[in-house]
Amino acid sequence: MMENSFYNFKYSPPESKFGGSLKALRGEVLSFVKDPFLYGESESVVHYKDGMVVIKDGKVEAVGDYADIAGSIPMVENIETFDDAVIMPGFIDCHLHYVQSPMIASAGDTLLAWLDQYTFPTEAKFRNKEFADEVARIFFRQLLMNGTTTANIFATTFPESVDAIFEESERYNARTICGKVLQDRNLPDNLKDKTAEGSVIESERLLKKWHSRGRQLYSVVPRFAPTSSRLQLKLAGELFQKYKGEGVYMHTHLNEAENEIEWVRQLYPEAANYTDVYASNGLLGERSVFAHCCLMKEEEWQMLHDHGCGIAHCPSSNLFLGDGQFKYWEAKDASRPCKVGIGTDVGGGTDFSVFRQLGDAYKVAMLHDRYLSGLRSLYMATLGGAEVLGLEDKIGSISPGYEADIAVVDLKPTEFIEWRLRFTDDIFSKLFVLQTMGVGMCVNATYVAGNKVYSK
Ligand SMILES: [Zn+2]
Numbered sequence: 251m252m253e254n255s256f257y258n259f260k261y262s263p264p265e266s267k268f269g270g271s272l273k274a275l276r277g278e279v280l281s282f283v284k285d286p287f288l289y290g291e292s293e294s295v296v297h298y299k300d301g302m303v304v305i306k307d308g309k310v311e312a313v314g315d316y317a318d319i320a321g322s323i324p325m326v327e328n329i330e331t332f333d334d335a336v337i338m339p340g341f342i343d344c345h346l347h348y349v350q351s352p353m354i355a356s357a358g359d360t361l362l363a364w365l366d367q368y369t370f371p372t373e374a375k376f377r378n379k380e381f382a383d384e385v386a387r388i389f390f391r392q393l394l395m396n397g398t399t400t401a402n403i404f405a406t407t408f409p410e411s412v413d414a415i416f417e418e419s420e421r422y423n424a425r426t427i428c429g430k431v432l433q434d435r436n437l438p439d440n441l442k443d444k445t446a447e448g449s450v451i452e453s454e455r456l457l458k459k460w461h462s463r464g465r466q467l468y469s470v471v472p473r474f475a476p477t478s479s480r481l482q483l484k485l486a487g488e489l490f491q492k493y494k495g496e497g498v499y500m501h502t503h504l505n506e507a508e509n510e511i512e513w514v515r516q517l518y519p520e521a522a523n524y525t526d527v528y529a530s531n532g533l534l535g536e537r538s539v540f541a542h543c544c545l546m547k548e549e550e551w552q553m554l555h556d557h558g559c560g561i562a563h564c565p566s567s568n569l570f571l572g573d574g575q576f577k578y579w580e581a582k583d584a585s586r587p588c589k590v591g592i593g594t595d596v597g598g599g600t601d602f603s604v605f606r607q608l609g610d611a612y613k614v615a616m617l618h619d620r621y622l623s624g625l626r627s628l629y630m631a632t633l634g635g636a637e638v639l640g641l642e643d644k645i646g647s648i649s650p651g652y653e654a655d656i657a658v659v660d661l662k663p664t665e666f667i668e669w670r671l672r673f674t675d676d677i678f679s680k681l682f683v684l685q686t687m688g689v690g691m692c693v694n695a696t697y698v699a700g701n702k703v704y705s706k
Contacts, residue, residue: 257391257395257704257705257706258704258705258706259391259394259395259703259704260701260702260703260704261421261422261703262421262422262423262698262699262701262703263701271306271327271328272304272305272306272311272323272325272326272327272328273304273305273326273327273328273329273330273700274302274303274304274305274319274323274326274328274329274330275302275303275305275329275330275331275332275337275656275658275697276300276301276302276316276329276330276331276332277300277301277331277332277333277335277336277337277658278297278298278299278300278301278332278335278336278337278677279296279297279298279301279302279303279313279336279337279338279648280295280296280297280336280337280338280628280677280681281295281296281297281313281338281339281632281633281647281648281649282294282295282296282339282628282629282632282633282634282646282647283295283296283633283647283649284633285587285629285633285634285637286623286625286626286629287578287582287587287590287626287629288582288584288587291623291625291626294625294629295625295629296313296648296649297677298313298314298315298316300315300316300317301313301314301315301316301319301337302314302315302316302319302320302329303337303648303654303656304319304323304326305654305697305700306700307700308423308653308654308699308700308701309651309652309653309654309699309700310648310649310650310651310652310653310654311323311650312650313648313649313650330695332658332694332695334660334661334662334668335658335659335660335661335694336658336659336661336677336680336681337648337656337657337658337659338397338628338632338648338656338657338658338659339399339632339633339645339646339647339648339652339655339656339657340397340398340399340400340632340645340655340656340657340696340697340698341396341397341398341399341592341604341605341631341632341635341657342398342399342400342401342591342592342604342631342632342634342635342636342638342639342645342646343393343398343400343401343402343592343593343594343604343635344402344539344541344560344561344562344591344592344593344635344638344639345402345404345501345539345541345562345564345593345594345595346401346402346403346404346593346594346595346596346599346602347369347403347404347406347595347596347597347598348385348386348389348403348404348405348415348596349372349373349376349382349385349404349405349406349411350369350372350373350596350597350598351385351388351389351392351596351597352372352375352385353368353369353372353597354596354597354599354600355597355600356368356597360507360509360571360572361506361507361509361510361571361573361598362507362509362510362513364571364598365437368597369597370437370438370441371438373406373407373411373441374438374440374441376405376406376407376408376410376411376414377408377410377440378410379410379413379414382408382410382411382413382414382415383414383417383418385414386414386415386417386418387418389415389418390415390418390419390422390424391704392602393424393602394422394696394698394703394704395691395693395696395704395706396602396603396604396605396691396693397603397604397605397657397658397659397692397693397696398602398603398604398657399424399425399645399655399656399657399696399697399698400424400425400426400427400635400636400639400641400645400655401426401427402427402428402469402499402501402539402562402593402638402639403415403426403427403428404428404431404471404473404501405428405429405430405431405471406431406441407430407431407433407441407442407443407449408430409430409452409455409456411430412428412429412430412456412460413456415428416428416460416463416466419465419466420463420464420466422698422701422703423464423465423698423699423701424465424655424698424699424703425465425466425467425641425644425645425653425655425699426465426466426467427466427467427468427469427499427501427639428460428466428468428469429453429456429457429468429469429470429471429499429501430449430452430453430456430471431471431472431473432449432450432453432470432471432472432473432478432482432486433472433473433477433478433482434446434449434477434478434479434482435476435477435478435479435482436476436477437477443482446478446479446481446482446485447481447485449482449485450482450485450486450488450489453470453471453486453489454489456468457470457489457493457498461493461496461497461498462496462497465653465699467497467498467499468493468498468499469498469499469500469501469537469539470486470489470490470493470498470499470500470501470533471500471501471502472486472502472533473502473503474502474503474504474506474510475502475514475517475518475524475527475528476510476513476514476517483527483528483531483533484531486500486531486533487531487532487533488532490532490533490535490538491532491535494535494536494537497537497640498537499537499538499539499639500533500534500535500537500538500539501538501539501541502528502533502538502539502540502541503540503541503542504524504525504528504540504541504542504543505524505525505542505543505544505545505546505550505574506541506542506544506545506568506571506573506574507544507545507571507573507574508545508574511524511545514527522549523547523549523550524550525546525549525550525553525554526550526553528540529553529557534553534554534557534559535557535558535559536557536558536559536640537560537639537640538557538559538560539559539560539561539562539638539639540554540559540560540561540562541561541562541564541593541595542562542563542564542567542568542573542574542576542595543561543563543576543581544568544573544574544575544576544577545574546577546580551580551581551583551586551588552586554588555586555587555588556586558589559588559589560588560589560590560591560637560638560639560640561576561581561588561589561590561591561638562591562592562593562595562638563576563578563581563590563591563592563593563607563611563630564576564592564593564594564595564598564599564607565607565610565611565613565614566594566595566599566600566601566606566607566610567593567594567595567598567599567600568614569610569613569614570598570599570600571598575614575617575618576611576614577618577620578590578611578615578620578622579620589634589637589638590630590634590638591630591631591634591635591636591637591638591639592604592607592608592611592627592630592631592634592635593607594606594607603691603692604631605631605659605684605685605689605692606685606688606689607631608624608627608628608630608631608685609685609686609687609688611627611630612627612685612686623678624678624679624681624682624685625678627685628678628681632646632647633646633647634646653699654697654699654700655697655698655699656696656697657693657695657696657697658693658694658695658696658697659681659684659692659693659694660692660693660694660706661680661684663684663689663691663692664689666687667683667684667687667689670683670687671683691706693706694706
């Protein structure tokens with residue numbers, strides 16, 4: 251395979267999986283400690299203009315003003331300094347399909363027609379492990395060069411597709427969530443599970459192989475209600491219930507497009523609503539993640555709130571496919587707030603950059619006369635995503651004890667942006683320029699569990 255000489259990737263050294271000796275990053279540091287939709291913005295954010303992050307054994311040992319930290323921890327020998335950059339928690343992508351990387355940016359038609367025309371034929375190729383390995387390798391590099399350190403990923407039907415992505419994640423020692431996709435009806439034979447029982451047995455086998463192996467985590471993944479038989483959804487719910495206490499996830503799509511919702515109504519006429527189809531099969535829980543949630547009824551928000559479910563807001567995908575639009579003010583209603591993170595939804599989404607999604611999230615809100623601040627959207631891209639994944643005590647923030655997954659955002663990604671930012675002092679206004687001007691690869695370096703795995 252062709253090597254890209256412009257960028258540098260490095261697998262984590264096997265002898266020091268957790269980052270090795272004491273080291274530090276110096277520069278402007280920005281992180282979150284609370285949800286700014288629910289608390290005041292100033293108490294939600296941590297910002298050091300000249301800051302330092304000390305890393306030990308893959309975890310954050312200390313963070314603060316450089317002057318304070320340098321005085322209190324004098325033994326750091328290895329200090330990397332970043333000028334014109336912001337040291338942030340690694341971005342968290344709450345929903346995407348690595349198996350759609352070969353067909354991202356395919357033009358035309360509605361969600362359901364797009365699946366038939368492009369997605370299903372592409373996913374059918376992942377029976378071949380060599381192909382899956384190639385895509386996993388390219389895909390993971392896209393994550394890292396965009397500063398994404400944790401992703402909640404759809405594979406497809408075949409176990410080869412699950413093994414390929416976990417193997418690649420393991421080489422970087424990244425915290426990744428994935429699972430075999432369960433789909434036994436309403437899709438081509440070459441992609442369909444042969445039986446509901448067999449598919450769930452296979453999913454449990456992969457769960458036992460991968461869940462909590464290093465930093466890898468497993469999810470039970472029915473694609474969406476229309477592509478699972480009633481029996482498969484029931485068995486998927488039983489599998490999730492059996493293992494959710496061990497931190498296993500459930501990941502699926504919900505209320506993305508009008509024609510999808512109408513199809514669900516026809517297939518499950520007895521259900522009170524789309525969310526109820528999943529709820530009645532035991533698929534709602536604190537580690538259930540639902541992509542989209544664009545066209546929700548009030549009682550559905552309440553169900554997601556009551557069960558502590560997470561939502562992946564995927565604005566670029568919703569715009570590209572002309573689906574519904576996510577309404578953050580409904581999701582974050584103070585009377586029953588839901589956890590919301592960002593999903594690129596590659597390949598319905600058109601960019602691997604979580605940053606780029608924030609620009610689209612802003613525009614989607616504006617279409618409804620709502621303002622989404624840069625501060626709030628950056629929270630969704632980091633700590634908000636960690637909350638969606640139930641990992642808010644481990645990732646999504648640069649705080650002592652957290653896993654040192656870090657993105658160094660480049661404030662000079664292009665000549666124009668460097669010049670434009672001379673007219674802006676506030677850090678959130680600067681980052682808003684980056685998210686709005688569509689600069690994808692705006693990351694200087696990415697650290698995973700304290701190891702630098704990517705640098706520009
Ligand atoms: Zn999706």
